[in-house]
Amino acid sequence: MTSTKVDEAKAALERGDFDAAFRLSEEAQTEAPEDSAAREMYAVIHLARAIRLSDRAREARRQDLLRREIDYDEEFQDSPEVARAYDEAAAAIDDVLRVAPDHWKTRMLKAALVFRRDRESGRPVALEILQALAAADPTNKQIPFTIRKIERPCVRCGDTGFCPHCKGRGQRRFAVGSARRVACSDHSSSSCRSARAGSFPSIHSTRSARPISPQRRHSQPSA
Numbered sequence: 001m002t003s004t005k006v007d008e009a010k011a012a013l014e015r016g017d018f019d020a021a022f023r024l025s026e027e028a029q030t031e032a033p034e035d036s037a038a039r040e041m042y043a044v045i046h047l048a049r050a051i052r053l054s055d056r057a058r059e060a061r062r063q064d065l066l067r068r069e070i071d072y073d074e075e076f077q078d079s080p081e082v083a084r085a086y087d088e089a090a091a092a093i094d095d096v097l098r099v100a101p102d103h104w105k106t107r108m109l110k111a112a113l114v115f116r117r118d119r120e121s122g123r124p125v126a127l128e129i130l131q132a133l134a135a136a137d138p139t140n141k142q143i144p145f146t147i148r149k150i151e152r153p154c155v156r157c158g159d160t161g162f163c164p165h166c167k168g169r170g171q172r173r174f175a176v177g178s179a180r181r182v183a184c185s186d187h188s189s190s191s192c193r194s195a196r197a198g199s200f201p202s203i204h205s206t207r208s209a210r211p212i213s214p215q216r217r218h219s220q221p222s223a
Helices: 002-014 018-031 036-068 080-099 104-117 119-136 142-151 190-196 214-219
Strands: 171-173 181-183
Touching: 002 018, 002 036, 018 036, 036 080, 036 104, 080 104, 104 119, 104 142, 119 142
Parallel strands: none
Antiparallel strands: 171 181
């Protein structure tokens, strides 16, 4: 019965019926929680949902910052709506890890989410996840690359999560193939703000304003 559910879930995905695939993967995993095929199908489908919710949370914050006119390098507190969006994304990720705790792509997504949500408190959590993944699979080149992205400070602005143009050097090539270099002005523009917001891997924010962690928020004097 479980193999039939898994096959039906695959067929639903192939025809683009995500809701049916989602339901069938849950049924298959509930019927046989130890079945590897059912676990893998559940993880694949629910990871897709977690990615979608993570993107939604990022976009909700971007729109909220624009609406509130939060300027470059300002600290801010997420609105309740944005906080709920991040909570939903985190819950979706944890749901995948509940069934497949060693699913490396889901763990990468969790590292990205906790770092993006609050880069100060999230950085050590993200690094712990990534370093464990690197130890478990030394051949995976994406993991150490991602670790360097959040560890290495930019020589110009001093922040981590390097600028996509200067890649942390504070300088970038003026033209393809040219030896001429120019100071990276993007450290004060929107294209560098993705780095300042703690974005990785391949998940970019467009503003650099810095979220205030709940611990810091309660310790700060009110205006």
